[in-house]
Structures are given as structure tokens and as C-alpha cells.
Amino acid sequence: MFVRDVMTRNPVSVHPEATLRELISLMTDKTFEAIPVRENGKLLGIVTDWDVVTSAAASEDPDYLDRVKVKDIMTANVRSVRENEVIEMAAYHMYFHDLDALPVVDEKGELIAIVTQNDVFRTLVSLMGLRAKGTRLTIEVPDRAGVLAEITGIVKDFGISIASLSTYVPPGAPTGMVILRVKTGDVDELVKAISAKYKVMHVSRTWE
Secondary structure (H helix, E strand, O other): OEHHHOOEEOOOOEOOOOEHHHHHHHHHHHOOOEEEEEEOOEEEEEEEHHHHHHHHHOOOOOOHHHHOEHHHHOEEOOOOEOOOOEHHHHHHHHHHOOOOEEEEEOOOOEEEEEEEHHHHHHHHHHHOOOOOOOEEEEEEEEOOOOHHHHHHHHHHHOOOOEEEEEEEOOOOOOEEEEEEEEOOOOOHHHHHHHHOOOEEEEEEEOOO
């Protein structure tokens, strides 16, 4: 899945010369936590509700809402992504740089869209198959080639469809986990077959 699949095009933005009062009004009206700052189409930075709160706390000027401009509190040179980037990279930037939202720019550096934390969470839910009925199996496996082929082969032999599959192996660990979601609630025999080769750590049925 790519950024273009989850991003919001033509996002609301704010001009760097806008006052904090104008910014707060926009944030309140749209219930945004972060808004890109642009001028003549070009992305200049991003401003968050936290920027507003911290600037207000540091000010003793009663007129600061009308005196202080967005450009005075925004984060310039903000990280951005292109629309053809994989969604994992957007999540990486947002997590490691503590970003509520990530602007999406074109080859000219012009703002075309935005990706938010909610977009990433929604993508995770879809990729993990959480919106589909079925059963989740957590399987402990050795870190070696062929494990996924063996497990998916067992599932295939039972004629069961896989909703999603993901893996996790801690760095340097000899074993990891396979998280498998299958489109059935009847997994007793499947679990027995997998357990003959691997340890099934957890089974969670979500068939309703």
C-alpha cells in the first residue's frame, strides 16, 4: 500500500502570515491537530496545536493572538513524503519524529496532500485484516527459510483463505512470530496440523 492510497488530497493549509487567532479558529472549525503552512503552493512547514499551546504559555502579551504569526511558531523544513512512497515510510517518519501529520509534496515541493496518524492506524487495521471475520493465530517459529511456505501450505491443504499474514523476529533472536488471520471460525483441525510442526501461542476467534 502506498501513501497515495490513504492520503487526503487538497488539504487545508494556512498562510505563514496568518495570526494565531486565525489559526486557532481554523483548527477549531476543522478539528485539526496539525496544519501545513504554505505560500504560493510551496510547503514551508507545519504548525500543530501543541505549538499554539506552548507559545501561549510563554507569552505574557494579552494581544499575542493577533500579534504572533504562524511563521513565528511553525516548524520549518518539516519532513514530507511523495505520494508514491510506501505507507510504512510515512509511519516511520511520523513515529521517529513525533509527527501528528505528514505533508505530501510533488516533485516541485508543492503541497498536494497530507497523511495523518489516523490514516496510518486505519491502514494498519486494513492490512491486518481486522475488518474481516475470521480467526487470528499467533505462531512461534524458528528464524529460517521456508517457514512461511510450510505454514501457508498447511492452510492451503485445508482449503482455507488467508485474510492477512505478518511476521515479527526481534533482532538477533533465534525465533519469531507469525501472525496469521484466516477466513474461518472453524480452526481446530488447522491448529492441530500447525501445532505438529510449530508452537501455536494464541488463537483468537472473531467470527460473529
